[in-house]
Amino acid sequence: MQTTLDDQQALAELNLSRVRPFQLREYPGLIRLCSILLFLAIWEYYGRGVDPIFLSYPTAIARAAVQVTASGELGQQFLLSMKAFVIGFGSAIVLGIGVGLLMGRYRLAQYLLDPYMYAMDATPRVALIPLLLLWFGLGIWSKVAIVFLSGLFPILINTFSGVKTVSGSLVEIGQAYGAKEGQIFRKIIAPATLPFIMAGVRVGVGRAVVGIITAEMFTAVTGLGAMLIVYSSSFATDKLFVPIILLALLGVALTEVVKALQSWLAPWKESERAESE
Amino acid sequence: MLEIRHLSKVFFERNDPRRSGLVALHDISFQVQGNEFICLLGPSGCGKTTLIRIAAGLLRADKGEVLVNGRPVIAPGRDRCMVFQNFGLLPWRTVMENVEFGLEIEGGPREERRRICQKYIELVGLQGFESYFPHQISGGMQQRVGIARALSKEPDILLMDEPFGAVDAQTREQLQEELMKIWATTNNTVLFVTHSIDESIYLADRVIVMKPRPGRIREEVKIDLPRPRWAVDVRADPRFAQLRTRIRELLRG
Secondary structure, X not given: OOOOOOHHHHHHHHOOOOOOOOOHHHOXXXXXXXXXXXXXXXXXXXXXXXXXXXXOOHHHHHHXXXXXXXXXXXXXXXXXXXXXXXXXXXXXXXXXXXXXXXXXXXXXXXXXXXXXXXXXXXXXHHHHHHHHHHHHOXXXXXXXXXXXXXXXXXXXXXXXXXXXXXXXXXXXXXXXXXXXXXXXXXXXXXXXXXXXXXXXXXXXXXXXXXXXXXXXXXXXXXXXXXXHHHHHHOOOHHHHHHHHHHHHHHHHHHHHHHHHHHHHHOHHHHHHHHHHO | OEEEEEEEEEEOOOOOOOOOOEEEEEEEEEEEOOOOEEEEEOOOOOOHHHHHHHHHOOOOOOEEEEEEOOEEOOOOOOOEEEEOOOOOOOOOOOHHHHHHHHHHHHOOOHHHHHHHHHHHHHHOOOOOOOOOOHHHOOHHHHHHHHHHXXXXXXXXXXXXXXXXXXXXXXXXXXXXXXXXXXXXXXOOEEEEEEOOHHHHHHHOOEEEEXXXXXXXXXXXXXXXXXXXXXXXXXXXXXXXXXXXXXHHHHHHO
């Protein structure tokens, strides 16, 4: 029996050709780019024939985008939306993680708080907007409140169920090695729950964007949501597309940021995630 | 020395209207001498895992007590270390960081910790893999990490809860042999839970055969096969076959 043969030698002996035939499916970026260009071309071609009140077309939208950007309107409204988003979502992250950890670890906290958690999560956030407007007025704080409530529950529930999932086996390892409660939180529960927390943040980001736009459309005073209402009621359809596209890009960008954070903070979950996706 | 005295444990089902309860352990008593290797053998439900968890201090007994060197066990302690069935590694820690976990909890200087852990990583044959994450190495290697972590605290008693139950048959035999070699140098007292008859005969000085419902001791079998058992193929020894037949009968009856 030959025992000295290693992988490299085996590969050399087989002398396989390294040239693989061209296969279109191995170039996903190229396919996507072609798809988008084709879509834009068809839209441009047929869009020009439609009444501009109902549908605009890419070059007209681009022109409108330059216009609203140059006037400073888009940037200003975008910043107003983002300000409320950052304050609201930031507090949702802090409170969601904190309360979720407590509820997951301590039964008393769980039973005291979970009726509200489930009831609030089941209530459509839109239904709360009129009430929140009444309480916080038309300014930034009603938007902050709606972003907070939209983002909070996915994070809270994910953190909570994450702690529940890890609490059995992994916590026991800590206990077996004599870890104190603080060490169990720091060295076991926090890192073990991190992937769950990040999954919650990912869902929460989407909900929070929906929340802020809905709130702004209700008040129609400031932000991208207000722009949507103003342009649609004045039939400026080309301009109406600008905040829509910006929101689409924002959604994609935020999701990508959270994904990058996920793989940075929880690299040991990378292989599992790759399998599930 | 480890002493189990009249140990009983009952589990109550939460939704059981009669509150009848499941008697996991019923009046278990035995002693383990220093440097002795004991296997607890029995079918699932015989309470062997419950017993080892009580000995580890992870579970409270309802009656009776566990004494380690004459002192009753009330909580986990540094004189006993546990090796878990599903390895119990922390997936976000590297091999080195996992082995360090036990000493890290205790505190103490980092350099000293590293030195001790490096020694045990080498003892279980994992040098070169210190910076790997658990998901990057095989099941057999993961359990070596679990063993190194337990040994790094240099405990008097090593508690092993079906440690080789989750690896394939060949890896299992290899790990059994390595455990024997390691044990020959460290000389811990070992309480080893298994449901494999062959594993128990190969490893143990005494096999405590248990039976379920309620969990109790069926009989103690002394394994008088010579050591070291890896030098010759002890599994081919006719006495090995006799012991296997005897224990199998005990488990049936």
